[in-house]
Amino acid sequence: MNSRKALAAVFLMLFGTAALAQAPAPAAPPSWQQGRGAEQATSPLHPFAPHMTGRASKDLPVDKLKVPAGFKVEVWVDGIPEARSLALGDKGTVFVSNRLAKNVYAVVDKGGAREVKTLLKGLNAPNGIVFNKGTLYVAERHRITRYDGIEGSLDNVAEGKVVIDGLDPQNQPGHFWKFLALGPDGKLYYNVGAPGNIVMPSYFQAAISRVDPKTGIAEEYVQGVRNSVGFDWHPQTKQLWFTEHGRDWLGEESPSDELNVAKGKGQHFGYPYCHQGDTLDPEFGKGCDCKMYTPPVLKLGAHVAPLGMRFYTGKMFPAEYRNNIFIARHGSWNRSTKQGYDIYRVVLNENGKVMKSEPFLTGFLTDEKADPPMWGRPVDVLQMKDGSLLFSDDYNGILYRVSYSK
Amino acid sequence: MAAALCFSAGHRALAADPQLCAACHGPEGNSVIPANPSIAAQPEQSISIQLFQFREGNRKDAQMTPMAANLSNKEMNELAAYFSKQKAAAPPHKTSPENALAGPKLAQQFNCVQCHGPALRGQQHIPRLAGQQYEYLLAQLRKFKAQTRADLDGNMTSAAQPLTDKDIEILVDYAAGLSAQ
Numbered sequence: 001m002n003s004r005k006a007l008a009a010v011f012l013m014l015f016g017t018a019a020l021a022q023a024p025a026p027a028a029p030p031s032w033q034q035g036r037g038a039e040q041a042t043s044p045l046h047p048f049a050p051h052m053t054g055r056a057s058k059d060l061p062v063d064k065l066k067v068p069a070g071f072k073v074e075v076w077v078d079g080i081p082e083a084r085s086l087a088l089g090d091k092g093t094v095f096v097s098n099r100l101a102k103n104v105y106a107v108v109d110k111g112g113a114r115e116v117k118t119l120l121k122g123l124n125a126p127n128g129i130v131f132n133k134g135t136l137y138v139a140e141r142h143r144i145t146r147y148d149g150i151e152g153s154l155d156n157v158a159e160g161k162v163v164i165d166g167l168d169p170q171n172q173p174g175h176f177w178k179f180l181a182l183g184p185d186g187k188l189y190y191n192v193g194a195p196g197n198i199v200m201p202s203y204f205q206a207a208i209s210r211v212d213p214k215t216g217i218a219e220e221y222v223q224g225v226r227n228s229v230g231f232d233w234h235p236q237t238k239q240l241w242f243t244e245h246g247r248d249w250l251g252e253e254s255p256s257d258e259l260n261v262a263k264g265k266g267q268h269f270g271y272p273y274c275h276q277g278d279t280l281d282p283e284f285g286k287g288c289d290c291k292m293y294t295p296p297v298l299k300l301g302a303h304v305a306p307l308g309m310r311f312y313t314g315k316m317f318p319a320e321y322r323n324n325i326f327i328a329r330h331g332s333w334n335r336s337t338k339q340g341y342d343i344y345r346v347v348l349n350e351n352g353k354v355m356k357s358e359p360f361l362t363g364f365l366t367d368e369k370a371d372p373p374m375w376g377r378p379v380d381v382l383q384m385k386d387g388s389l390l391f392s393d394d395y396n397g398i399l400y401r402v403s404y405s406k
Numbered sequence: 407m408a409a410a411l412c413f414s415a416g417h418r419a420l421a422a423d424p425q426l427c428a429a430c431h432g433p434e435g436n437s438v439i440p441a442n443p444s445i446a447a448q449p450e451q452s453i454s455i456q457l458f459q460f461r462e463g464n465r466k467d468a469q470m471t472p473m474a475a476n477l478s479n480k481e482m483n484e485l486a487a488y489f490s491k492q493k494a495a496a497p498p499h500k501t502s503p504e505n506a507l508a509g510p511k512l513a514q515q516f517n518c519v520q521c522h523g524p525a526l527r528g529q530q531h532i533p534r535l536a537g538q539q540y541e542y543l544l545a546q547l548r549k550f551k552a553q554t555r556a557d558l559d560g561n562m563t564s565a566a567q568p569l570t571d572k573d574i575e576i577l578v579d580y581a582a583g584l585s586a587q
Contacts, residue, residue, distance in 0.1 A: 030565055
């Protein structure tokens with residue numbers, strides 16, 4: 001240990017995480033480049049950033065969006081910068097979150113005219129939101145808070161109450177944003193991603209955990225999950241289904257991103273040792289066997305970036321859509337021929353087995369070789385009371401509505 | 407009351423006027439003040455994101471913070487579209503012969519070209535460095551290294567950490583002298 005490291009260790013002992021937060025950030029490369037091989041050093045591939053000021057839907061080729069016959073897609077509301085996760089209130093308020101920006105928005109539908117209110121400001125990567133029994137829960141990078149009676153106080157929100165804090169003790173450089181959902185057990189489920197592309201996570205990272213909002217007591221639910229930004233429970237089996245992003249810089253076609261099912265607490269889904277259920281990591285997989293880990297139930301495609309997912313339980317869409325899964329695929333960057341950028345449909349049988357999967361809504365991807373290749377990026381899906389489907393697009397700050405009529 | 411309203415409305419109209427930006431950023435956005443960046447021929451998204459960062463208080467500056475405070479998203483997009491379409495002037499800076507050789511190697515080694523492009527002309531939300539004001543670039547890179555410059559996603563802060571003071575001087579001398587088009 002050199003003297004600088006020794007000094008850092010002393011500071012850490014004295015001041016704990018407060019000192020850590022002040023410590024210099026890790027040296028280059030940026031977290032998205034971590035794990036890139038020397039032969040890829042001149043790769044032009046890079047992630048895309050949203051238009052933080054949003055773009056007006058009238059300036060965009062919205063008429064290029066395609067849905068199956070009988071379905072219709074339209075802009076529901078625009079002007080919500082970096083629109084990410086969605087949640088629906090009992091009184092019809094649609095809540096919209098941010099990841100790189102700091103706000104949570106409320107969209108109030110006034111019979112066709114929709115008003116966007118900035119509900120919460122100055123939060124720290126407030127990507128995760130869920131609504132239950134009058135309360136809006138918000139997951140920031142470091143904590144989960146609750147805002148009770150939120151729909152009665154949209155113009156004057158009281159300070160949130162902390163459900164749990166200390167979720168990001170190391171100020172991790174990558175995958176620090178959280179998805180949040182309410183389980184059938186009444187607990188709040190959230191991801192803690194891996195702190196880089198391909199690194200050994202610490203004991204609480206690369207996991208989906210749950211906290212009891214009544215007691216604030218948390219526990220790890222499943223592990224070996226690189227990063228999940230979407231999950232939901234099967235309406236009948238009540239099992240947790242979740243999307244997962246595979247690692248980057250291992251090739252154009254591998255590994256695939258995943259759709260997983262957790263049959264109960266304690267399962268390990270492979271990261272960082274085994275990818276897509278059958279491919280050992282060249283570095284971390286040494287001495288491992290993929291049989292030790294739970295494989296995905298469906299491979300969603302390399303680098304497609306599946307984000308929000310919901311089971312469809314509404315009555316508006318045809319009967320064959322009941323209990324299907326809709327997945328927002330944000331779209332690939334770590335691949336020279338781009339793919340994803342769609343709403344993807346997964347059909348299950350009555351036992352919850354995957355029968356088929358296909359793109360449901362396409363048209364954001366305009367040129368798979370261009371940079372950027374798309375004009376919009378789906379992030380989350382939300383079933384409305386009438387059975388229509390909303391989805392968000394963080395690239396432009398727009399929500400779209402998909403409806404069906406015979 | 408009426409006067410206050412008139413002032414407020416007039417101020418907003420002025421705030422979105424490109425001519426007001428030109429007072430500090432130079433004719434058509436080509437800066438002639440060493441500490442101020444050129445915004446002409448910058449990628450459109452890179453301009454709108456920085457205006458957003460100033461308005462949201464993530465990036466702070468005595469001049470820019472109040473300028474951005476009253477701009478709507480639409481006005482920011484309009485200003486970004488306008489300046490992105492202006493022609494860049496010839497670079498005001500001349501790179502030293504030794505840094506013209508050392509610069510490209512460092513730009514490769516420290517991942518600059520990954521995001522800013524092989525000729526450092528920027529793309530999408532990533533700004534053009536080629537032909538940018540030397541003093542401005544130097545100040546920004548030093549701030550990224552010191553972790554005091556706002557950063558949308560942490561990438562620049564992270565990329566600047568391994569740079570020595572000498573590396574920063576070489577990179578800035580190199581980039582500031584490159585042609586912008």
